[in-house]
Structures are given as structure tokens and as C-alpha cells.
Amino acid sequence: METQYLRSFLLVIETGSLAEAARRINLTAAAVAQQMRTLEREFGTPLLARAGRTVAPTPAGHRLAATVPQLLRELAHAKTHVNAESLVGELTIGSINTALHSLLPDILARFVAQRPEVKVFLQSGTTRQLYEGVQEGALDAAVCLYPSFALSKAFDWSPLREESLLLLVPRHLADQDPLALLRSEPLIRYDRSLGGGQMVERYLRAAHITPRERFELSSLVAISMMVDRGLGVAVVPDTALNWPDGHNVVRLALPGQTESRRFGTLWLRSSPQLHLIRLLVDCAQGVVKERGGQRMAV
Incomplete structure (x- = not known):
């Protein structure tokens, strides 16, 4: 079958x-x-x-x-058991786009250096999609945000970062008040169907700001490029992306910013690939530590 x-x-x-x-x-x-x-x-x-x-x-x-979910997990366990002596294995990792464009390449470079014989498959998706993939056994682990609901005891979670919000603005606006800019400048909005975009929406509502919306999209890389082109300002999570500072984009702190999104690695405690997942988690923690200056999630 x-x-x-x-x-x-x-x-x-x-x-x-x-x-x-x-x-x-x-x-x-x-x-x-x-x-x-x-x-x-x-x-x-x-x-x-x-x-x-x-x-x-x-x-x-x-x-x-x-x-089916239990059947898929048992089949994966059987495959791992059969191949145990040859040290050959496979790992299917899900990732949100932010991680694909920032931490994940360095994490995978470290992982592959230690286990070059392991074949790694990558799938991108939203946190909800990745959670369901792990739950159903289609994914061994996911690098994603902490879900907006409580995790059952079947899951394990390793935190990597906490990401608060900041304001991206063109350099010529860097000396102005962030809230005033949000009221006067066009807003390049982070997709409200995503957890980070919902966090932005809650901040704007709490600050009683009704922005002049110009675009709405899910790519933080594209958003930063659009700010660089002078198309507006953007409220975004302070991710591990290499923002184009030093060009035409400046990051400003937001007054009253208290909420942050939690970012880390998710997997099932009963996964047959635990030995590989734990190595992946160790690699992720090492990459974040080496980069320095990152707030660890709790």
C-alpha cells in the first residue's frame, strides 16, 4: 500500500x-x-x-x-529500525517561510556536517499546516511558531527565539516618531492570516491606529524590499532575517510593545526519528547561540 x-x-x-x-x-x-x-x-x-x-x-x-496517523508513525519506525545498522536515514522537516530565509540554512549546514548520510526533505507551510503534518506523521519535526493553542503531552517543543514587533521605515524617515509614521505613511501590512500578522493587527488596535494600507503580503523579505523602495512602512516581527540595514531601511522600536511570538522546533515525543530530531534541535540551538544577541523563548 x-x-x-x-x-x-x-x-x-x-x-x-x-x-x-x-x-x-x-x-x-x-x-x-x-x-x-x-x-x-x-x-x-x-x-x-x-x-x-x-x-x-x-x-x-x-x-x-x-x-492512519498511528499507522504512518509505525511504518516510519519500522523503516528506521530496518536501516539502523547502516546509519542511513531520512528526516522530513517542515518550516515556515521566515525560518527558510533565515536560520534554517545554517541549521541544516550544521546537521548535514554531522550526519551526511541522512537524506533531508523540506516542506514549507504555515504553523497550523506544519502542526497538522507533525501530528499526522507526515513530518518528523517542524521549525515554526508556537501554536496559538495549548499543545498536548504528545508533543515536545524546543524554544529558539522570542520575536517582538518593530517598525521598518525608509532611512529618510528614521528621525520621526514611529506612531506618527504609522498614522501618516502607507502601511505595507504583514499577512493577517499568519500569527505574526495577527500580532501586528492587535498592536495597531491597541494603539488606536487605523493605517493607510497599501499592500498586504506574507513574505517578510519582500516587505523589507518594498520599504527599501520607499513604498511605505511596515510593522513586522524582529526575526533572524538579515534586514537590509545600511541601505535604505531602518528598524525602529515600537512604543508599548509587549507581545512577542515564540519560535522553535516542534515534534512528537513518540517519533521513531528521535535520535535525528534531537540532533537537529542541538544544531538549531547552536546556530542561535552563535549568532548572539537573541532572546530565548520560554
């Missing part, structure tokens, strides 16, 4: 749509439908039923969905 078919099945149930599930894994809807038919033949029972324009699990589909 193809484990990818089982992952596709979970995604179909999550989205309620063959087409949306296919879009997320870069396949055609017909290919995903064929995967579902193959699963139904192997299990000998219908797993999905049409419900208007969507699909929903049958009673047998519900039972399979409850079983």
Missing part, C-alpha cells in the same frame, strides 16, 4: 474536496480520485461519499482516518 495514498486520503477529508487536495500536493484531481479508488479496492469498502459539491468520509472512512 502506498503511504502517500493514505496522506492524500487525510487531505481529502480535511479539505472536503478532491480538487483542493490535488492542488495542495501538485497532482491532478483525476490522479487523487484514482488513489482513492485504489484505497477502496484494497480495503474492500467505500471510504468517501459525495455530499453536494464536496466529499465526506463514510463510516468506514472515519474509522480509517482515525487509524
Whole structure:
């Protein structure tokens, strides 16, 4: 049985749509439908039923969905056990875009230097998507924000940074009051569907500021480039990105800034890849320590 078919099945149930599930894994809807038919033949029972324009699990589909995460974890454990003596392994890591553009390349360089025989797969996504990937066994670990909800005891978490908000402005505005700039200058807004963007929204509301919005996007790298081009100002988390200081962008502290987002590594305590995950965490902690000047999350 193809484990990818089982992952596709979970995604179909999550989205309620063959087409949306296919879009997320870069396949055609017909290919995903064929995967579902193959699963139904192997299990000998219908797993999905049409419900208007969507699909929903049958009673047998519900039972399979409850079983799949544990099945995927056990298969991963078996693979690791079989390959234990050869020291060959695989690690699937999820990451938010901020980490991909900042800490993760250095973390992976350190990890690969110590375990060059390990094959590493990377997937990007939001913190919610990565959390679900770890929970379902599709990801071994995730470098992400601490979820907005309490983690169950099945998960472990290693903090790396706390990131408060700051204001990015063009250099010629650096001597002006940050709050006055937020009221007068166009705002390049950090995507409100993300945890950092929601933190920005809460700060603006607490400061009773209704900004003049010009753009809204999810890439902090692109936001800093747009500020550099004089397109506006931006409230963003103080990430480990190499901001273009010394060019045309200046970082200003924000008055009354008390909230921060927690950034770290997430995994399941029962993961069969614990020995590799712990090495990854050690590498991450070492990179943050070497960079210096970073506030550790608690």
C-alpha cells in the first residue's frame, strides 16, 4: 500500500474536496480520485461519499482516518529500525517561510556536517499546516511558531527565539516618531492570516491606529524590499532575517510593545526519528547561540 495514498486520503477529508487536495500536493484531481479508488479496492469498502459539491468520509472512512496517523508513525519506525545498522536515514522537516530565509540554512549546514548520510526533505507551510503534518506523521519535526493553542503531552517543543514587533521605515524617515509614521505613511501590512500578522493587527488596535494600507503580503523579505523602495512602512516581527540595514531601511522600536511570538522546533515525543530530531534541535540551538544577541523563548 502506498503511504502517500493514505496522506492524500487525510487531505481529502480535511479539505472536503478532491480538487483542493490535488492542488495542495501538485497532482491532478483525476490522479487523487484514482488513489482513492485504489484505497477502496484494497480495503474492500467505500471510504468517501459525495455530499453536494464536496466529499465526506463514510463510516468506514472515519474509522480509517482515525487509524492512519498511528499507522504512518509505525511504518516510519519500522523503516528506521530496518536501516539502523547502516546509519542511513531520512528526516522530513517542515518550516515556515521566515525560518527558510533565515536560520534554517545554517541549521541544516550544521546537521548535514554531522550526519551526511541522512537524506533531508523540506516542506514549507504555515504553523497550523506544519502542526497538522507533525501530528499526522507526515513530518518528523517542524521549525515554526508556537501554536496559538495549548499543545498536548504528545508533543515536545524546543524554544529558539522570542520575536517582538518593530517598525521598518525608509532611512529618510528614521528621525520621526514611529506612531506618527504609522498614522501618516502607507502601511505595507504583514499577512493577517499568519500569527505574526495577527500580532501586528492587535498592536495597531491597541494603539488606536487605523493605517493607510497599501499592500498586504506574507513574505517578510519582500516587505523589507518594498520599504527599501520607499513604498511605505511596515510593522513586522524582529526575526533572524538579515534586514537590509545600511541601505535604505531602518528598524525602529515600537512604543508599548509587549507581545512577542515564540519560535522553535516542534515534534512528537513518540517519533521513531528521535535520535535525528534531537540532533537537529542541538544544531538549531547552536546556530542561535552563535549568532548572539537573541532572546530565548520560554
